[in-house]
Structures are given as C-alpha cells and as structure tokens.
Amino acid sequence: MPDMKVNEKHVTVGKQFHDDPRMTMRNVNVFYGEKQAIHDVSIDIGKNEVMAMIGPSGCGKSTFLRSLNRMNDTVEGCRVEGEICMDGESLYNTKLDVVELRARVGMVFQKPNPFPKSIYENVAYGAKIHGLADSRIDLDEIVENSLNKAGLWKEVKDRLHQPGTGLSGGQQQRLCIARAIAVTPEVILMDEPCSALDPIATARIEELIKELSENFTIAIVTHSMQQAARVSDRTAYFHLGQLIEVNPTEQVFTMPEHELTEGYITGRFG
Amino acid sequence: MNNSAENLRRIQKSLKKRYFVERCFLWSGRAAITLGLLAVLVLFVDITSKGYGAFRSTEILLDIHYDADALGIDNLHDEKQLAFADWDVLLKNALREQFPDASGRKERKQLYGLVSNGAGFDLKERLIANPKLLNTSEKVWIIADDDIDTYYKSWLSGDPYAERMSEKQIQWIEVLDEQGAIALKFSKNLFTRGDSREPEQAGIWGAVMGSLFTLAITFCLSFPIGVAAAIYLEEFAPRNRLTDFIEVNINNLAAVPSIIFGLLGLAIFINFFHVPRSAPLVGGLVLTLMTLPTIIITSRAAIKSVPPSIREAALGMGASRHQVVMHHVLPLSMPGMLTGAIIGMAQALGETAPLLMIGMVAFIVDIPQGFTDPATVLPVQIFLWADSPERAFVEKTSAAIMVLLSFLIVMNMTAVWIRKRLERRW
Amino acid sequence: MQASTLFIIIIGLSIFGYFMGQGRALALAKPLGGIRKLHSLPSYYAAQAALFCALPAIVLMGLWLIFEQPIIDSLVMSRVEAGGLIESKADYNLALNRVHNIAAGVLSREGQQSVVLAAADNLNAFRTNARLALTLLALSLSVAGLVLGLRRIRPDFRARASVEWIMSGLLMACALLAIFTTLGILLSVVFESIHFFRSVPISEFIFGTSWSPQTAIRADQVGSSGSFGAVPLFTGTLLISAVAMFVAVPVGLMSAIYLAEYASRRTRTLVKPTLEILAGIPTVVYGFFAALTVAPFIRNLGESLGLDVSSESALAAGSVMGVMIIPFISSLADDVITAVPQSMRDGSLALGATKSETIRKVVVPAALPGIVGGVLLALSRAIGETMIVVMAAGMAANLTANPLDTVTTVTVQIVTLLTGDQEFDSAKTLAAFALGLMLFVVTLCLNIVALRVVKKYREQYE
Incomplete structure (x- = not known):
C-alpha cells in the first residue's frame, strides 16, 4: 500500500512542461476559505493538445480546471494564488478581462446544462452576448457551423426551435459543446463531460473530442481511466490536491513513474 | 481558428458597453434595496415623530x-x-x-x-x-x-x-x-x-380589550381547527379528488381579499345566524375563517418536516396511525405550528377591512366586558381616529399605531424565538 | 336554559362519562387478569363513552341554534302575512324587525297593530318553548349516548378502532371547513347579487359608466334613481393597482435579484427581514401614512411643478400600496430565482457572459413563470386591498386614466355602501354584494392561474 499522505515538499514527476504551451501554470495554490484544495501545482498545456486529468474523487482536479477560466470566482471564499498564463498573459492579472478570458477558454460541465431555451437560442446565446454576428444570416451560419462541429446538426436541424431540454442526455451534452464552440474559444475545459451519460453517448462524445482536438486545445477531467487513455495525449495524475505525475498518456498507463499513480491505475485505491 | 482573432477583437470592443450595463444593473439593484429600506425608515420615523407626543x-x-x-x-x-x-x-x-x-x-x-x-x-x-x-x-x-x-x-x-x-x-x-x-x-x-369625541379624553384601552376578546375567539377556534385540518391532510387524507379540492380551496382562500370575508360575516353570521353585530364574537368568527388558511399551511409545513423515520419507528412498534400522530408527530411539530399560529394571530390583529363590514366600526365609549358586548379593535380605532377632523387626533392615531406595531413586533419576535429555541432541525 | 349553560353541562356529563368508562373498563379487566386482556386500553373505552355522550348532543345543539331563528321567524310571520300587512320584501323585514323589538321590549307596545302584538307574544312563547325542547332533547340525547357508550364496554369490543374512526371524522370535518368557507362566500355574495340584478340589469352594472348609488328617500328628489354603472370603479381599481404594480414590480424584482445574486450573505440576512417588515405592517397604518404624509407631499410636489394634483390622488394611494406589495413580490421572486439551478448560471458565465447578462438572459427567463405567478398574486392582492384606498383614495367615481386625479375603487365602494346602519335589502347595500361578487371572481381567477403557474414551475426544478 503506497503512502497516501500529503507530502509537504512534493515534486511532480514526469514531463509536466511543454515546448509550445497554450497555457502555463506555475506554483498554483487554491484555497476555499481556510482549506487548501490545490497545493503548488505547475504544469503546461500545449497547443492543440488533449490533456487528461485523473485522480481519486476529491483530489482537486475539478477545482484546478475551474481556476483555468476563473469559474472559481463565482464560489464565495475561493482564492487562487500562483501564476496561470494563457499565451503568456496572466489570467489573474487585472489587465485580462474575465469576459474575454472565458470567451477564449470555454467550458463544458459534468451535467449537461442547456438553457431552458430553444436549441437555436442555446447555440446562438454566446454569439449574441458577445456581438459576434452582424446579421441573422451570420448567426444562422454560426449556429449551423457549431452544431456541425459538435456532430449534432443532422439530428436537430429540423427542430432547431424546440427546447434544448427536450434532447437526450448525450445530445444535450453535445449541444453544450456546440454552445461553447460557437464563441470560437482557443481552449475547451471539460469537467467529467461523460459522467452523466450512457456508454453509447459517451463513445460519441469521445469521438467528438478527438475531432475537436484538431482545432482546439482541450483539458478534460475524467474519473474514467479508459476514457483518459482513449482521448488524451498527455495525462496528469492528481492526488489530494497535489500534482503527482504528468506524462504522455501511453506511458502513464503502461509504466507510471510514481508509485501513487501506479496504485491508482492498477485499482488499489480510487 | 479561422475567425478567432476577429471574434476576440469584437469582444474587446464590446466590453466597455457591457461593463457599463453591468454597473447600471448592479446600481439599480442597490437602488431598489435602498428604496425598500428607505420606505421602512420613513414610515417608522414619520409615525414615531407624529405620535410620540401623545404619550x-x-x-x-x-x-x-x-x-x-x-x-x-x-x-x-x-x-x-x-x-x-x-x-x-x-x-x-x-x-x-x-x-x-x-x-x-x-x-x-x-x-x-x-x-x-x-x-x-x-x-x-x-x-x-x-x-x-x-x-x-x-x-x-x-x-x-x-x-x-x-x-x-x-x-x-x-x-x-x-x-x-x-x-x-x-x-x-x-x-x-x-x-x-x-x-x-x-x-x-x-x-x-x-x-371619546374629545381627543384628550380618548384612549385605546377599549380597543385593546376588543382586540383581546376578538383574538381570543380567533385563537381558540382557528388553532385547533387549523391543526386538525393540517393533520388530516398530511396524515390521513387519501389522494383523491376531494383532497385535491380541499387543497385548492385552502390555497385560494389564503389569497382571497380580506374584505370578502367581511361580506361573508355580514351575510351569514349576522343576517342569517343573528350573531350580535359589532361584537368580538362575530369579529372572532370572521377572523377565524380568514386566518385558517395561514395556520393550515404553516402547520402542514411543520408536520412535513417531521422525518418519516419517526413514523416508521412508531408504526413498527405496533402503534396505530392515530397513536403515531398523537404521541410523536404532533409534539414534534408543535413549535412550528405555534409559530404559524402566532403569525396568523398577528395578521388577525392588524386586520381592519372585514371588521368594518360587521359593524365593529361603531363609536364605542365603554370598555367591552365580554364576547357579545359591542366593541371595536385597535386597527379600527386607528381608522376611526384617522378620519376625525381634530388635529389632536393625528397625534393619538400615531400613538395608537405605535402601540399596535409594538404588539405586532412582540408577537413576531416571539414567533422567531420559538422557531429558534424549540424547533428541531432534522 | 342558556345555550352556553347547556353546553357546559353536556361537557361536564361527558367528562363524568370518561371517568365512568375508565372505571368500568378497569373493573371489567380485573377479574380477567389485568388490562392486557382488554382489546384496547381503558382510556379508549373511556374516550368512547365521553364522545358518545357529547358529540350527538352538541351536533344537535348546533343545528338547532342555526335553524331555530329562521323557523320561528317564518312561523311567527305567517300570521302577520295573513293579516295583509306585507306587500314587499322590505315591508316583511320592517315588520319582522318591529316584532323582534316589541318582543325584546325595546319598542313600546302602545299604538301597534294587534297582529303585530300577537306575533310578538307568539315569538316569545315559541322561543321559550324551543329552548325548553332543546334542553330536554340535548340532555336526554347526552344521557342516552352515555349509557350506550358505557354498555358497549366489553373486553372484546374494539374501542380503539371506534374512537379513531370518530377522530378521523372530526379531523376531516375540520379540513372540509375550507370548502364550506368558499361555499359560504359564494352563497353570501351570489344570493344578494341575484337580488341586486333583479332591480338593476347586469348589463347596466358591468357596462354602465355612471356610478352614484344614492337612492332617494322620496321619489321626487333630484337624482332619485341611483345609477349603478360600475365601469368607473373597475377603471379606478385598475388605475390604482397599476400604479402600485408600477412601483412594486421593478423595486421588488430588482431587490430580489440583488439579494439572490449579488448581496453577500451578511447583507442578505440583514436586509431580507427588514424588507419583510413592510409585509407585516397593518394596512390601516399604510392608509394613515398615505392619507396624511404621502398625499400632501405629492400634492405639494405637483403644485411646485405647476401640476394640478388632487388631494386624494390615485398616485398617492397607489404608490403606498406599491410599497406594501414590494416584500410580497421580492420574497416570491427570491424563492423562484434561488430555485434556478446553479448549473444554468455556470453555463452562461463559462461562455463569457457578464453577471447581469446571465441574470437577464438566463436566470430571469428561466424563473419567468414563477415571477409571473408571483406578480399575478400581488396584483390580486392590490385589487382586493381595502384600507389604503378607503383612507387615501376618494369617493368620486371618475372615469379617468390620470393618476393625479381622484378615483374610487370597488373596495372603497363596498365599505362606503355597507358601513353605517342601512336597510339590508336596499339596492345600495345589495350593490355592495354585487361588487363583492365581481371582486371575488376576478381575484379567484387571478389566484388560480397564479397558483397553477407557480406550482408547475416548482415541479420543473424539483
């Protein structure tokens, strides 16, 4: 049984940095009030890379993901320290606007959360608030493109004006992805996007993630190791708020460097 | 991305306007709160400044x-x-x-x-x-x-x-x-x-006694009936049309204008049953019907908050459903019910309109001694004085309002106290 | 015997029955080997005896007291009617009153017609006899119930089931009271309204534009035929309610939004109860405030702006009513806004929407059904609000949409028509019931629609 205690002076093993990073995180600490949820995490996410974050529940991977587009701002008492940069610009610097940041770093949530509006309105929402379309035709085009990219267009093109909440779970999640794509982000964060879905819908989303990785940088938190293995280029293993290991996915699942990682992927705890 | 940079430019351009709207929105929220709080303040300051002299x-x-x-x-x-x-x-x-x-x-x-x-x-x-x-x-x-x-x-x-x-x-x-x-x-x-017709001789004791008698009737009728109805609906009522109809009736009665209850009192209690006019008895009956929905609704909420596990435990011991209710559910939900009853009584104490309909608006000098003596109540006394032309009555009215409000404050604080001290959190 | 004395005696008998029953049950149990040999606990046998003793007698008493007066009246008056004195309903009531007053000794017997005097004597005799009969019947019923209850005490008798059955019935009766109240409201307003619509056609009432309910005492007086066109009342009510909603909806909604979405927990716990004080203040206090503080203030303000403002303007009454309704709207809106799942907000914020965009375009639309329901409930309350308008709005039935003018409302007219001593059956008082019917129907529709909408909305997110 590996030692599960938090190591005060911990060093992340593996290849945590990237040559062509889109996002760089250095010495990130996240606190909820007095409680520290993330301890001193440093990692890069490369351009057009799919980064998977795995780890036992409560290890802070979702918290970490949410600090990448400052969604933690909405949580009362949450504090982020350290440096998180995107294309060399610091996110927690007052200069970078949070609206702009979130338009550039999209997010897909654990449970599909379409707005109680029509499918069309759901996808058009981001474009409308940001003023990305000059005309109705532009907007139609954005909606169609995004739904196409999310692989949903064929299924919903005849019922664009029906409520988005009427779709199946998998379709709803793809709708949320389409909604995120519509504002042309550079990075998409996905917080366990398949945990509420059945296996077939999950497979469809995983396929979609692979397709999207051609155009987007993706960070995905997942509790399914198989999923991480199937979709990601690199995998980061979190344990009790610490980043234990980052390595190319194949390596993590075949010969992990750290004993905690090994313990987790061989199912000794989780 | 093809037009990512273009989009980014548009977003940056839109920011100034959007943040302006954001600030306006936030400030209109603050303005709304301020307005509400200001209303409370102005009301209290106005009444107090007009009324303190009357003491x-x-x-x-x-x-x-x-x-x-x-x-x-x-x-x-x-x-x-x-x-x-x-x-x-x-x-x-x-x-x-x-x-x-x-x-x-x-x-x-x-x-x-x-x-x-x-x-x-x-x-x-x-x-x-x-x-x-x-x-x-x-x-x-x-x-x-x-x-x-x-x-x-x-x-x-x-x-x-x-x-x-x-x-x-x-x-x-x-x-x-x-x-x-x-x-x-x-x-x-x-x-x-x-x-009294003379402002310096007029007092509120008659109205206070009238309110007391009226509220006594209201409480004695509406609390037991309300609790019984709540118990029936929560514990015994079968799920059928009749029960649904009762619920619709209760919810609707809670929102019926109070003056309608006055019409009911006039037509049924006074003209049909010949209950004496202007008496606390008929006032109490009308206010009972008016406060019942409130008491039923709060009592049901209190009963609902008793966890089913307690009922199951007692039923498992072989208790009948009536015994479960009498021995467990009722004592456990009593604080919640009492809170509801006090709030209902506070509502009844401040009510004026239905009492005007049943003749409690008469000019009564004598202090009422019983439930069938002609009487008036505190809010109606306020209404009567507010209508009087003498300048000195303005002061009296405000003083009566201060007394009425302090009764209400005490009642509501008691309700809060009961909820805090006696109510169990599950 | 006085009804109250009789009631106390019956209750006393019932308590006596309880202890008798308990004693008897214990005595029965002793030779059998303790109370465990009985089907139910002794207290159930006792309660059964007590209920048997009290319930039938009290039900009889209640019914008797309800129907005694009308029956005696009709018996007494049948002779008077045969005497040819009665020509109309009003005559009937006058004669009935006279008979009552003579019987009670309030009116002197001198100079009255002999039929009336005979009727008064009859009335007193009937009353005495009826009371005697009631006393005897109730007491014998009570004693018979007691005996029956005691005789039913046997070891194998299922007293608990019996008592619980009766208790369930009583509980249900209490719940049914809600239906009877609604029925009572309907009966009281519908019957009098039908009377009213016999003398004033319903079309004139609903579509007529002139309201002056003064019916003259002499036929040759000016304006002797009162006109009962209620349109000015409806528009007046709507005008004042509109002013109230104009104040309450934005303020209430914005405070709810601010408290639910922006305010810190501390501010929330401080501000929310303070705002709710407004809901607990009696309406008569608002009326006083409106009439003595707000109305003069608005009139002076108007004067300084060169506007002609009535001293009983719809604006004054309406705005104070609006203040009263603020907490009503804000707490209902707060409930529905906090019921919108956080994931909706996250979804919108994650797309880069600002907080206000999220609220305006996602949260409020999602909560809209609930908000609309709350606003409808508030509107129903504004329409039915009485004291503020009685004290601060006028009596003049003007057909106007100018909030600076004075208007009157349905509730004001109900109060004016019914306060003071009036002949109950005059068109004037009956008009009040017709207005009451209108008020009841309108608020009922609003309430039902609103409660439906709110309920549906709650189910959506539960």
Whole structure:
C-alpha cells in the first residue's frame, strides 16, 4: 500500500512542461476559505493538445480546471494564488478581462446544462452576448457551423426551435459543446463531460473530442481511466490536491513513474 | 481558428458597453434595496415623530375647592345626586379664581375652554375615592383641552400652532407656564379609556380589550381547527379528488381579499345566524375563517418536516396511525405550528377591512366586558381616529399605531424565538 | 336554559362519562387478569363513552341554534302575512324587525297593530318553548349516548378502532371547513347579487359608466334613481393597482435579484427581514401614512411643478400600496430565482457572459413563470386591498386614466355602501354584494392561474 499522505515538499514527476504551451501554470495554490484544495501545482498545456486529468474523487482536479477560466470566482471564499498564463498573459492579472478570458477558454460541465431555451437560442446565446454576428444570416451560419462541429446538426436541424431540454442526455451534452464552440474559444475545459451519460453517448462524445482536438486545445477531467487513455495525449495524475505525475498518456498507463499513480491505475485505491 | 482573432477583437470592443450595463444593473439593484429600506425608515420615523407626543398630555395645576353647595351635594352615597351634580362648576370656580381678569361671556368661555370637557368627571372620581375632600381644597393637575394641548406642545418645540387659540388664552398659558402650573404629564387616559369625541379624553384601552376578546375567539377556534385540518391532510387524507379540492380551496382562500370575508360575516353570521353585530364574537368568527388558511399551511409545513423515520419507528412498534400522530408527530411539530399560529394571530390583529363590514366600526365609549358586548379593535380605532377632523387626533392615531406595531413586533419576535429555541432541525 | 349553560353541562356529563368508562373498563379487566386482556386500553373505552355522550348532543345543539331563528321567524310571520300587512320584501323585514323589538321590549307596545302584538307574544312563547325542547332533547340525547357508550364496554369490543374512526371524522370535518368557507362566500355574495340584478340589469352594472348609488328617500328628489354603472370603479381599481404594480414590480424584482445574486450573505440576512417588515405592517397604518404624509407631499410636489394634483390622488394611494406589495413580490421572486439551478448560471458565465447578462438572459427567463405567478398574486392582492384606498383614495367615481386625479375603487365602494346602519335589502347595500361578487371572481381567477403557474414551475426544478 503506497503512502497516501500529503507530502509537504512534493515534486511532480514526469514531463509536466511543454515546448509550445497554450497555457502555463506555475506554483498554483487554491484555497476555499481556510482549506487548501490545490497545493503548488505547475504544469503546461500545449497547443492543440488533449490533456487528461485523473485522480481519486476529491483530489482537486475539478477545482484546478475551474481556476483555468476563473469559474472559481463565482464560489464565495475561493482564492487562487500562483501564476496561470494563457499565451503568456496572466489570467489573474487585472489587465485580462474575465469576459474575454472565458470567451477564449470555454467550458463544458459534468451535467449537461442547456438553457431552458430553444436549441437555436442555446447555440446562438454566446454569439449574441458577445456581438459576434452582424446579421441573422451570420448567426444562422454560426449556429449551423457549431452544431456541425459538435456532430449534432443532422439530428436537430429540423427542430432547431424546440427546447434544448427536450434532447437526450448525450445530445444535450453535445449541444453544450456546440454552445461553447460557437464563441470560437482557443481552449475547451471539460469537467467529467461523460459522467452523466450512457456508454453509447459517451463513445460519441469521445469521438467528438478527438475531432475537436484538431482545432482546439482541450483539458478534460475524467474519473474514467479508459476514457483518459482513449482521448488524451498527455495525462496528469492528481492526488489530494497535489500534482503527482504528468506524462504522455501511453506511458502513464503502461509504466507510471510514481508509485501513487501506479496504485491508482492498477485499482488499489480510487 | 479561422475567425478567432476577429471574434476576440469584437469582444474587446464590446466590453466597455457591457461593463457599463453591468454597473447600471448592479446600481439599480442597490437602488431598489435602498428604496425598500428607505420606505421602512420613513414610515417608522414619520409615525414615531407624529405620535410620540401623545404619550404625554398637557395638564394644568388648579386649586380645586370641593364646594358641596356649588355641587348641590349633601350625601356622597346618593348616586342620583352624584349623577346630577354639575362637576364642571368646580373647574370654572378654580379657573375664575386663577384668572380674575376674564370678563364678559366670551372671555369666560375661552377661560373654561382651557381644561378638558370631561375633566369634571375626574374630580367626581377623586371625591368618591376620598370623601374627606368634600368642602376642602387641594391642588390638582387637570387635563387640558386638546387645542391647548396642541398649542402648548408646539409652543414648547418653538413653532407655536395658534390657529384655534384666542389672544387671551395664549396669555393665560404664558402666565401658567411662568408659574409652573402647566406641564406635560404621562397620558394615563390614553391607556385606560375607551373612545371619546374629545381627543384628550380618548384612549385605546377599549380597543385593546376588543382586540383581546376578538383574538381570543380567533385563537381558540382557528388553532385547533387549523391543526386538525393540517393533520388530516398530511396524515390521513387519501389522494383523491376531494383532497385535491380541499387543497385548492385552502390555497385560494389564503389569497382571497380580506374584505370578502367581511361580506361573508355580514351575510351569514349576522343576517342569517343573528350573531350580535359589532361584537368580538362575530369579529372572532370572521377572523377565524380568514386566518385558517395561514395556520393550515404553516402547520402542514411543520408536520412535513417531521422525518418519516419517526413514523416508521412508531408504526413498527405496533402503534396505530392515530397513536403515531398523537404521541410523536404532533409534539414534534408543535413549535412550528405555534409559530404559524402566532403569525396568523398577528395578521388577525392588524386586520381592519372585514371588521368594518360587521359593524365593529361603531363609536364605542365603554370598555367591552365580554364576547357579545359591542366593541371595536385597535386597527379600527386607528381608522376611526384617522378620519376625525381634530388635529389632536393625528397625534393619538400615531400613538395608537405605535402601540399596535409594538404588539405586532412582540408577537413576531416571539414567533422567531420559538422557531429558534424549540424547533428541531432534522 | 342558556345555550352556553347547556353546553357546559353536556361537557361536564361527558367528562363524568370518561371517568365512568375508565372505571368500568378497569373493573371489567380485573377479574380477567389485568388490562392486557382488554382489546384496547381503558382510556379508549373511556374516550368512547365521553364522545358518545357529547358529540350527538352538541351536533344537535348546533343545528338547532342555526335553524331555530329562521323557523320561528317564518312561523311567527305567517300570521302577520295573513293579516295583509306585507306587500314587499322590505315591508316583511320592517315588520319582522318591529316584532323582534316589541318582543325584546325595546319598542313600546302602545299604538301597534294587534297582529303585530300577537306575533310578538307568539315569538316569545315559541322561543321559550324551543329552548325548553332543546334542553330536554340535548340532555336526554347526552344521557342516552352515555349509557350506550358505557354498555358497549366489553373486553372484546374494539374501542380503539371506534374512537379513531370518530377522530378521523372530526379531523376531516375540520379540513372540509375550507370548502364550506368558499361555499359560504359564494352563497353570501351570489344570493344578494341575484337580488341586486333583479332591480338593476347586469348589463347596466358591468357596462354602465355612471356610478352614484344614492337612492332617494322620496321619489321626487333630484337624482332619485341611483345609477349603478360600475365601469368607473373597475377603471379606478385598475388605475390604482397599476400604479402600485408600477412601483412594486421593478423595486421588488430588482431587490430580489440583488439579494439572490449579488448581496453577500451578511447583507442578505440583514436586509431580507427588514424588507419583510413592510409585509407585516397593518394596512390601516399604510392608509394613515398615505392619507396624511404621502398625499400632501405629492400634492405639494405637483403644485411646485405647476401640476394640478388632487388631494386624494390615485398616485398617492397607489404608490403606498406599491410599497406594501414590494416584500410580497421580492420574497416570491427570491424563492423562484434561488430555485434556478446553479448549473444554468455556470453555463452562461463559462461562455463569457457578464453577471447581469446571465441574470437577464438566463436566470430571469428561466424563473419567468414563477415571477409571473408571483406578480399575478400581488396584483390580486392590490385589487382586493381595502384600507389604503378607503383612507387615501376618494369617493368620486371618475372615469379617468390620470393618476393625479381622484378615483374610487370597488373596495372603497363596498365599505362606503355597507358601513353605517342601512336597510339590508336596499339596492345600495345589495350593490355592495354585487361588487363583492365581481371582486371575488376576478381575484379567484387571478389566484388560480397564479397558483397553477407557480406550482408547475416548482415541479420543473424539483
């Protein structure tokens, strides 16, 4: 049984940095009030890379993901320290606007959360608030493109004006992805996007993630190791708020460097 | 991405405007809150500033000689003599003695107008309480007329209101003030008397007693009935059309305008059942029907908050459903029910409109002694006084409102206290 | 015997029955080997005896007291009617009143018709007899119930089931009271309204534009035929309610949004109860405030702006009513806004929407059904609000949409028509019931629609 205690002076093993990073995180600490949820995490996410974050529940991977587009701002008492940069610009610097940041770093949530509006309105929402379309035709085009990219267009093109909440779970999640794509982000964060879905819908989303990785940088938190293995280029293993290991996915699942990682992927705890 | 950079430029361009809208929105929210809080503040300050004066009334120190001859009395135990005696003579004599300069009918009348019309009866009570006073003299603080009261208070605050005062009266008051023979005293009348046409004689005690009798009936009927109905609906009612219909009725009755309940009381209780008009009995019945929905709804919430595990445990011991309710559910939900009942009573205490319909709006001087005596209640008294033209009644009305509000505050605080102290969190 | 004395005696008998029953049950149990040999606990046998003793007698008493007066009246008046004195309903009531007053000794017997005097004597005789009959019947019923209850005490008798059955019935009766109240409201307003619509056609009432309910005492007086066109009342009510909603909806909604979405927990716990004070203040206090503080203030303000403002303007009454309704709207809106799942907000914020965009375009639309329901409930309350308008709005039935003018409302007219002593059956008082019917129907529709909408909305997110 590996030692599960938090190591005060911990060093992340593996290849945590990237040559062509889109996002760089250095010495990130996240606190909820007095409680520290993330301890001193440093990692890069490369351009057009799919980064998977795995780890036992409560290890802070979702918290970490949410600090990448400052969604933690909405949580009362949450504090982020350290440096998180995107294309060399610091996110927690007052200069970078949070609206702009979130338009550039999209997010897909654990449970599909379409707005109680029509499918069309759901996808058009981001474009409308940001003023990305000059005309109705532009907007139609954005909606169609995004739904196409999310692989949903064929299924919903005849019922664009029906409520988005009427779709199946998998379709709803793809709708949320389409909604995120519509504002042309550079990075998409996905917080366990398949945990509420059945296996077939999950497979469809995983396929979609692979397709999207051609155009987007993706960070995905997942509790399914198989999923991480199937979709990601690199995998980061979190344990009790610490980043234990980052390595190319194949390596993590075949010969992990750290004993905690090994313990987790061989199912000794989780 | 193809047009990512273009989009980014657009977003950056839109930011200024959007943040402006954001700030406007936030500030309109703050403005709304401020407006609401301001309304509370203005209301309380306005009422208090108008009403605090009524707790003290102007009294004049006079040297009263209880002259048996002037009164025409020889036996203090003879009711008839006492009733027919002209008590005001004592006051008139004392006033003339104090201000011999008043000459002529007009000035005399103004002089006698310094003290309240009903002040003679206070002297009668004094004399009956202490018969030895007959044919002796004493210094007594006599309650002043309402116009004098208004003038003296405004004069003290440096902004005299002399509309209804004569030159002479103003002089006399200045003289009295120099002698220290005019002063503001705690207004006992306000808390011990019933209504009166004379503002300085009018009090809220009659209305308070009326409210008390009315609320007693309301509580005795609406609490048991409301709790019983809530128990039935939560614990025994089958899920069927009738139950649904009862629920729709309760929810709707909770939102029916209160004046409609007054119409019901007038048509059914008074005109059909011949319950005496203007009495606390009929008022209590009407308010019972009005508060029942509130009590049923809060009691149901209290019953719902008792976890099913307790019922299951008792049922598992072989208790009948009635025993479960009586031994477990009812005691555990009692604090919640009491809270609801107090809130319902507070609502009933402040209610006016339905009581106007059933004749509780009459001018009643006597303090009601029972459930079928004609009575009025505190809010209706406020309504009546607010309608009176005398300036002094504005002060009285505000004071009555302050009393009513303090009753309500105490009731609501008790409800909060019960909820905090006795209610169990599951 | 007085009804109250009788009631106390019956209750006393019932308590006596309880202890008798308990004693009997214990005595029965003793030779059998303790109370465990009985089907139910002794207290159930006792309660059964007590209920048997009290319930039938009290039900009889209640029914008797309800129907005694009308029956006696009709018996007494049948002779008077036969005497040919009665020509109309009003005559009937007058005669009935006279008979009552003579019987009670309030009115002197001198100079009255002999039929009336005979009727008064009859009335007193009937009353005495009826009371005697009631006393005897109730007491015998009570004693019979007691005996029956005691005789039913046997070891194998299922007293608990029996008592619980009766208790369930009583509980249900309490719940049914809600239906009877609604029924009572309907009966009281519908019957009198039908009377009213016999003398004033319903079309004139609903579509007529002139309201002056003074019916003259003499036929040759000016304006002797009162006109009962209620349109000015409806528009007046709507005008004042509109002013109230104009104040309450934005303020209430924005405070709810601010408290739910922006305010810190501390501010929330401080501000929310303070705002709710407004809901607990009696309406008569608002009326006083409106009439004495707000109305003069608005009139002076208007004067300084060169506007002609009535001293009983719809604006004054309406705005104070709006203040009263603020907490009503804000707490309902707060409930529905906090019920919108956080994931909706996250979804919108994650797309880069600002907070206000999220609220305006996602949260409020999602909560809209609930908000609309709350606003409808508030509107129903504004329409039915009485004291503020009685004290601060006028009596003049003006047909106007100018909030600076004085208007009157349905509730004001109901109060004016019914306060003071009036002949109950005059068109004037009946008109009040017709207005009451209108008020009830309108608020009922609003309430039902609103409660439906709110309920549906709650189910959506539960």
